[in-house]
Amino acid sequence: MDSLDSVTLEASDPRAAADFHSAAFGLDASLVRVRASEAPTTGFRGFTLSLVVSQPGDVDALFLTARDAGATVLKPAAKSLWGYGxxxxxxxxxxxxxATSAKKDTGPATRDIDELVLLLGVEDVKASKRFYVEQGLTVNKSFGGKYVEFAAGPGTVKLSLYKRRGLAKVAGVPADGTGSHRLVLAAATRPFTDPDGFTWEPTAPRTVPA
Structure with missing residues (x-):
């Protein structure tokens, strides 16, 4: 495999989850899919999804529609050394x-999304990096045992690795969690499970209307 084609979120109410994605973010359902699951899960599930946008106003616009759709704010949007988010x-x-790396707006706010990034919280970043390189992914950026970003093609999801406790801190939640990740990753690959229990499946063929 050379990229992460899509992610599937498992939810007790998949219809409600899909409706949230549409109302909050206007997400392409081919990139973020939903299916039913009652698998037990508690605490931090070990991953976050990131929407990268062009300017602070776009962050605020998506925050507003997400809150209106029922999301809970864990960290209010604010300026930081790296940007705004x-x-x-x-x-x-x-x-x-x-988030955005921009510090100022350069035009009217939109809800346009530049990148969709999946950050996996892993116990050993270097070991997970080696594992994924062996599966065929190409490293785009790497910062020792702290962070790895893999190359992503057009129309795919960017995959990154982060220390689990560090990612939980970024998300503003305790790092403890048990049970299912409630996440399945899809690519042009055989089924496998990575060292941290994240499951991969072959990408389902896209159906073309008759």
């Missing part, structure tokens, strides 16, 4: 970061 938890439990 904040964190929310969706009604289904998924943690979303919305």
């Amino acid at each position: 904040g964190v929310l938890r969706a009604p289904d439990g998924t943690i979303w970061q919305i």
